[in-house]
Every structure is written in C-alpha cells, then in structure tokens.
Amino acid sequence: MPLRKISALDNVLGKIDDLDSSNLQTLVQRLARERKLLETVFNIIHEGILVINLKGTIEYANSAACQLIGLSSKQIGSASLWKFMPDLTRTIDISEYENEQNFFDVSREIEINYPKHRFVRLYIVAIPNQQKDEEKKFSVILSDITQEKISTQQMIENEKVSTVLLLAAGVAHELGNPINSMTIHLQLIERQLEAIEETNEHNKIKKSIKICANEISRLDNIITNFLQAIRPTLPDFQDLDLTTILKESIEFQKVEISGANITLELDIDKSLPVISADQNLIKQALFNVLKNAREAISKEGIIKIQTRSDDEFVFIEIGDSGSGIKKEHIGNIFQPYFTTKNEGHGLGMMIVNRIMHDHGGQIGISSNISHGTVFTLQFPQKHRRVRLLNS
Numbered sequence: 059m060p061l062r063k064i065s066a067l068d069n070v071l072g073k074i075d076d077l078d079s080s081n082l083q084t085l086v087q088r089l090a091r092e093r094k095l096l097e098t099v100f101n102i103i104h105e106g107i108l109v110i111n112l113k114g115t116i117e118y119a120n121s122a123a124c125q126l127i128g129l130s131s132k133q134i135g136s137a138s139l140w141k142f143m144p145d146l147t148r149t150i151d152i153s154e155y156e157n158e159q160n161f162f163d164v165s166r167e168i169e170i171n172y173p174k175h176r177f178v179r180l181y182i183v184a185i186p187n188q189q190k191d192e193e194k195k196f197s198v199i200l201s202d203i204t205q206e207k208i209s210t211q212q213m214i215e216n217e218k219v220s221t222v223l224l225l226a227a228g229v230a231h232e233l234g235n236p237i238n239s240m241t242i243h244l245q246l247i248e249r250q251l252e253a254i255e256e257t258n259e260h261n262k263i264k265k266s267i268k269i270c271a272n273e274i275s276r277l278d279n280i281i282t283n284f285l286q287a288i289r290p291t292l293p294d295f296q297d298l299d300l301t302t303i304l305k306e307s308i309e310f311q312k313v314e315i316s317g318a319n320i321t322l323e324l325d326i327d328k329s330l331p332v333i334s335a336d337q338n339l340i341k342q343a344l345f346n347v348l349k350n351a352r353e354a355i356s357k358e359g360i361i362k363i364q365t366r367s368d369d370e371f372v373f374i375e376i377g378d379s380g381s382g383i384k385k386e387h388i389g390n391i392f393q394p395y396f397t398t399k400n401e402g403h404g405l406g407m408m409i410v411n412r413i414m415h416d417h418g419g420q421i422g423i424s425s426n427i428s429h430g431t432v433f434t435l436q437f438p439q440k441h442r443r444v445r446l447l448n449s
C-alpha cells in the first residue's frame with residue numbers, strides 16, 4: 059500500500075510523453091527536490107537504513123547507518139555489508155532468495171565492535187513489488203539497542219549481587235555462634251589450666267590457647283567487617299568537602315604507600331564544589347580504590363590523584379602506574395568475589411560500585427597493561443542532586 063497520497067508529480071509522470079522541454083525541466087527539478095526532502099528525512103532518523111542487492115553490496119545508506127557500521131559515503135555503491143558484519147553470512151543467506159518469491163524477513167541481534175562497541179538489532183526485508191527483470195534488493199534496518207542491553211544487564215547484575223550477598227551474609231551471621239562458643243570454651247580451658255599445678259607443659263598449652271584466642275578474634279573481625287561492608291545502609295547525606303575526606307583517606311594509608319616505594323602525586327582543585335554524600339561510605343570507597351592502586355604496584359611506582367569539577371559533577375581520578383587490568387577482566391571488576399590476587403577477597407570494587415551508585419555517581423575505568431590504571435569517581439554536585447530528586 060502506498061504510504062503517501064498520489065502527488066501532482068505522479069500525475070505529471072503519467073503524461074511524460076506529452077511534455078515539452080521546459081515542462082520536463084520543471085519536472086526534473088521537482089523530482090530532485092522531492093528526492094532531497096526524502097534524503098533529509100532519512101538522514102535524521104535514528105535507525106540505520108541501508109539498501110543492499112543480492113550480493114550484499116550497499117547501494118544506499120543513511121547517516122545513522124554510516125555511523126553505526128563505520129561506512130564512508132565513498133564506499134556506498136561498492137562495499138559489501140557482509141564485510142562489516144562477517145558473522146551474519148553464517149546464518150543469513152539472502153542469495154537464496156533469488157529464485158524464490160517467498161517473503162524474506164529476518165531479524166538478528168548483533169554486536170558491532172567497530173567504530174564503536176554497540177549492540178544492534180538488524181532487520182533485513184526484501185523490498186516488495188520489484189520488476190521481474192530488476193535485481194532483487196533488500197532493505198536493512200539497524201536499531202541501536204546498546205542502552206537497552208546495558209540496562210537489562212545491570213538489572214541482572216544487581217540481582218546477582220544481591221543474591222550472593224544475601225547468601226554470604228547468612229553464612230557470616232551463622233559463623234557468629236560457633237565463634238562465641240569457641241571463645242567461651244577457650245576461657246574455660248584457661249581457667250581449668252590455672253587450677254592445675256604449673257609445669258613446663260602448662261606454659262606450652264597456655265601459649266597455644268593464646269594463639270587460638272588471637273586467631274578467633276581475627277576471624278571475628280573479618281566477619282564483622284564483612285557484614286558491615288555489605289550491609290545495605292542508606293547513605294546519610296550531608297554536605298561534604300571532598301578534599302578533606304580525600305586527604306583523610308590518603309593519610310590512613312600513608313605508611314603503606316611510602317613503605318612500598320610509591321610516590322604520591324596530588325593535583326587538588328582548591329575550589330571543589332560541595333557534594334551531598336555519606337562521609338563514611340565515601341571514605342570506604344576511596345580506601346578501596348587507593349588500596350587496589352597500591353597493591354597493583356609491585357616494586358615502585360606512582361599513584362596520582364587529581365580532583366576537578368565541571369558544571370554538574372565533581373571528579374576524583376586515582377591513577378596508578380601498576381600492573382593494569384587485562385581487557386577480558388575489565389567487565390568482571392565489579393563482580394562479587396572476582397579477584398586476581400592470592401590473598402584478595404574480591405569485594406572491594408563491588409562495594410565501591412554500590413556506594414557510587416547509591417550517591418547517584420559513576421565509576422569509570424581506563425586501564426592499560428603497560429601503563430597502569432585510572433579510576434574516575436564521578437559525583438553529582440549538590441545542586442544537581444536536588445534537581446534530580448525534585449524531578
């Protein structure tokens with residue numbers, strides 16, 4: 059069915075044989091104008107639209123399509139769509155359509171890595187009503203569904219994290235009872251020992267009891283810290299000067315930093331705007347990122363901390379000249395229990411991510427195996443938070 063009503067142009071086209079040269083000229087001009095209008099409309103559509111032939115050669119592409127697949131206008135007319143999406147030829151073969159008059163309409167979700175990493179939903183539809191002797195053509199429609207994918211992925215991640223945490227919290231809580239019981243029994247043994255005559259053996263046992271008591275207290279500490287870390291506390295928002303909090307967090311690890319031959323470089327913006335945040339949570343986040351930076355440097359190196367702001371956000375960048383993060387690990391950094399360290403527990407970055415999220419902020423990673431890693435913590439400024447809440 060035609061999508062537009064029959065225009066004056068169509069009327070004139072019907073009588074083309076009767077037209078003189080000046081009328082023909084007007085007609086061509088009108089055609090050119092109509093074509094220009096359609097082109098403009100196609101170029102402002104967000105969806106990528108292409109026309110390909112049976113071999114896959116791209117005969118038309120609108121701006122969005124060019125941007126999505128990295129096609130230059132020079133390549134239109136010669137490049138094949140399959141060159142941009144080689145995986146597709148394994149599951150879609152449009153050449154089969156040549157001798158068929160069947161309806162051809164396929165859709166796929168694909169991942170594009172160049173020029174940008176995107177998820178795209180692709181439809182290929184045979185253009186109907188083509189003349190018999192005309193080469194078959196197909197319309198390809200590309201919708202960018204990256205944002206949709208990311209939101210779904212984030213939802214799944216959040217669910218996963220909550221489930222794991224709930225489970226871990228349950229186990230940690232259960233450990234409290236046996237630990238209490240062991241502490242009480244150790245105290246009993248100690249008392250019974252005092253009632254017995256002192257011997258050499260006596261001292262040895264006492265020493266062992268002391269070691270056990272210390273280890274139990276360490277275990278108790280680990281569990282208490284863990285439960286504290288994962289407790290889903292609502293942030294206690296207060297006006298906060300990030301520079302002060304940052305300096306306190308650095309001070310906290312100063313001994314370890316200088317002990318490990320690490321040079322600390324600070325580039326602090328003195329007029330950093332106030333943010334609305336929970337002091338303890340922010341300290342916890344900074345502590346974790348700084349600790350990781352420290353641990354990534356094996357011999358000697360630099361940790362560079364920079365603060366800056368723009369109209370909307372305040373940024374803290376913590377960069378290190380350490381080991382860097384392998385490309386395939388970047389996606390796992392915020393997963394609970396992901397660690398590449400022998401003694402790591404893999405909860406630090408998950409907690410940082412949650413804290414940033416609870417503050418309406420974000421965390422960015424940029425890493426390079428030979429140069430190191432930069433974590434960027436982005437906080438909304440106080441005025442922006444208020445606006446967000448109001449809206």
Ligand code: ADP
Nearest residue numbers: 350351354382397398402403404405406407431
């Ligand atoms: P943990 O430090 O206990 O391993 P985290 O959640 O803090 O757990 O970090 C998870 C993983 O992320 C680390 O094991 C490490 O592989 C990687 N990572 C985090 N920060 C850095 C960094 N600054 N440099 C290199 N790798 C890092």
Ligand code: MG
Nearest residue numbers: 349350406407
């Ligand atoms: Mg860590």
